[in-house]
Amino acid sequence: MFLEQIVATSVCHSDLYHLFEYMHPEGFPTVLGHEAAGTVESVGPGVTEFQPGDKVIPIFLCQCRECRFCKSPKTNQCELAWTRVCQKIMASVESRFTCRGKRVLQFMGTSTFSEYTVVHQSAVAKIDPAAPLDKVCLLGCGICTGYGAAVNTAKVEPGSTCAVFGLGAVGLAAVMGCKDAGAERILAVDINSQKAEKAKAFGATDFVNPKDHNIPINQVLAEMTNGGVDYSLECVGKVEVMRTALESCMEAWGVSVIVGWTDMYDIAIRPSHLICGRTWKGSMFGGFKSKDGVAQMVKAYMDKKLMVDEFITHNMTLDQINNAIDLMKDCKCIRTVMSVSPQ
Template sequence: MDTAGKVIKCKAAVAWEPNKPMVIEEIEVAPPQANEVRVKIVATSVCHSDLYHLYEGMHKDGFPVVLGHEAAGIVESVGPGVTEFTPGDKVMPVFLAQCRDCHLCKSPKTNQCMKAWTEVSKDSLTGVDSRLSCKGKKILLFAGTGTFSEYTVIKQNRVAKIHPDAPLDKVCPLSCGICTGYGSAVNVAKVEEGSSCAVFGLGAVGLAAVMGCKAAGAKRIIAVDTNPEKFDKAKIFGATDFVNPKDHSKPIHEVLVEMTNGGVDFSLECVGSPAVVESALHSTIPAWGVCVIVGFNQVQKFSALPTDFTTGRSMKGALFGGFKSKDGLTEMVQRYMDKKIMVDEFITHNMGLDQIMEAVDLMKAAKCPIHRKGPGCIRNHYIVATKY
């Protein structure tokens, strides 16, 4: 491309400080350096993790920043040492690195990478370096990706090549929420054919977990949420029952235990609440139940006793659904292309970059028709595929 090796001026949504709206600015995007890829972002989704960073107490050192990490685009140019990508490739950024060289990447036991967290600040969750600048100031990249920009520069270990025919404005939600929920059921819980499952929280991640339970062959999938309007959507993804905790005077785990003759085989917590984690744990059958923590929560603790596990019950955690990030994202896009998973059904709005705060406000206030048409607005992830 004729822009290769040159600074690109483009639009981006810049968050200058916490608790203030993002501002559409003209930024400068420098050429990629060693092992980096410059990507023209075609579409991005809005995830609750972006909202968390902006409004819910993220470290002040994480600003100014370009948020966004669920996206799809086209490689504009590559830096020295990049052999996996060439200009014109369709790609998706991913927040979790996969270097393929470290002992964690080489192990089938984990999807973690030794380099993943050395490249992102633990306090601010922003990349430790950036090629973006505005008004003479360096602009950080949330999750090392920064996709609320027309162009961004990302390390090649955080970029996945995808099918050349993939519709970029459809597949972008796969790069976080859908893979997280779906993989937590299939890869982490390892849901079994004929089993019973409970999914707590019916945002996008929870709906994807429902989809994963169905794909794994679960016979009974109980969707748990306080909003009854979400059940029709959950049924589309495979839920067989819906339980609203507000409809019961007893703890919800007791309701589920009674419904399933002792507890479900698998439970997935997709809210990020300690109280819900405890409910999910105690809803599983003590002899062999598996509870997976999927919801994101950095600061709050939950309580459990040794006797919760001594009979055979277990608990696991999941990040990005257990997928080796780059490989898994490529695989999931292919599954979508082969019509083996649903993605279009998660998208509820299409908006321009200049509407980014409208999208965030919809998620923040939960004042949108999404409860009828798609995933929940608040707490559980994206509502928008933002088209540039």
Template sequence: MSTVGKVIVCKAAVAWEPNKPLKMEEIQVAPPQADEVRIKIVATAVCHSDLYHLLENRNTDGFPTVLGHEAAGVVESVGEGVTEFQPGDKVIPVFLSQCGECRFCKSPKTNQCVTAWTRIHQDLMASVESRLSCNGKRLHQFMGTSTFSEYTVVHQTAVAKIDPNAPLDKVCLIGCGISTGYGAAVNTAKVEPGSTCAVFGLGAVGLAAVMGCKSAGAERIIAVDIIADKFEKAKVFGATDFVNPKDHDRPINQVLADMTSGGVDYSIECAGKVEVMRSALESCVGSWGVSVIVGWTDVCDVAVRPGQLVAGRTWKGSVFGGFKGKVGIPGMVQAYLDKKLKLDEFITHKMTLDQVNDAIDLMKQCKCIRTVLTVCQQ
């Protein structure tokens, strides 16, 4: 029976309040309105940004919400005015959408979109509009996507059409973490062949940054983390050295300076801690080093002495790896299909949507890289 134009009743994992387990609920997903696309989610992964909102967000007005933003699925129906997509298309929702018309979208210097941020309450990390509800109560739509649900409705500027041959339970990772780390090296840092790099933090994003450095031709890639067991995995993605700050009684930037005759050419911070951000900057060679902040936090400020920058270091930030979502995601999917990009190696656990709290616990305990949840059958 066709669901087009009808409210869909389906399962979703609802976060009713912060720092509490998600609850599987029967929710209602309204039909897409003008310029919107309703998507059947086939697979979604748990990203640290989901945990951050659930555990550390100080604004309780962002609840109840349906989390999830790293996913892939199939178009179920489209709203008025949508011509780019049709039912049956394989797609990836994009948390950083791309209108293609604003000043930012037309500039090659950024992947931001002015129009996109008018559709998001940035303090709530949720869409201004939401087609999701439960028992008559509106559910916030996290990052404009909300993929811990069997169905979701996304604005067409936040959807990327992908190769119909792509395995959705693998390429879902491209929707956030892998693109974020890989692009930070390739697009933002612009790592050069023969260079020396340091990556701080070896979660999925950090490992993807290692992979990006390797793809860009870096000769030496130093992986930095306080968990020694992560090095074996980092080697899979191209790391050549491992440094555990706990093994040294000196600041890590001094350790790296001694290892590299004065500092690395590029450093990429993927830990989301301000003290690590500063260490990553100071680990770069003073005259031309480039350091990129990827990790996210808004609970404290980061500070550095001006002398660390005056001599020539560059400090940059990167969101979604500098990729313009609608055009960047299909290219990353194609790279995976062409065996130029690793994805399978990131997946350490596979579960179903109703096991989402178990997946969250694994990430909280640093016992996984990525857990992929099966949501709907394709």
């Protein structure tokens, strides 16, 4: 464990999901926030990978590098993560936060809406000391999640056709991932037409608003692509959209990836949707081995091979957190970055 000073943090929809949608009664009180960057303030016994002054990004998904999952190329999961974070309440089993003598939960093992937080060394990535923390903080969740879902999980191929459902930060990152993977056509799908130009800036070739059509959107996409897309990515977190994304794929070989998080409802599909040849996948943190992947993505950004600044629509300070949450709740931002401490 070590103490980290948070320099910058942003609001992700997963914070709102916990606060306004899932609302598990055992998940409160909690300090939210999991998309951030900061510096190591001090280290505890047994910490050998970090030292005070290191620039780091905390990550909600561990990478201990020692368990059978970490050693396997088949997954980016880590057995240690399953023992440290209780998925039911989206909080650490242990917490070093207290308020007026009472325990406060640590959200996703990070809790970055705070000037300081205590994190496990398996859930932190050391990054380039020259990286601007008020920009690369976004790589702690949303951008890696969407981008990796396209390049790591879907494994989008050059010349292919893709559809991305939902154009928040995760969806826009998925669009960017499809473009970088060489997709020839990328259809961006959202019910907010104001996001069309933003999607095209990240690489979308077409924008489709389901509200503009009187037939199901999967039929619209099938007509636009001669039977369906090669790859679809659902970045909304709604089960009905997950099914639609699957149905939008080419029946014989389409690959659909569930990226948006929810644990509230079941999905119902017809077996023939898969039997004929479609593949349905899930993607956690874009399939990145967390510590390694974040460091790689920061390097790509520093090498000007990855768009990050373009996701930031608002800048605030931590005492404006309620305003930042309202912007996300009202779909009036892509990402709001809050300054917590000076770099």
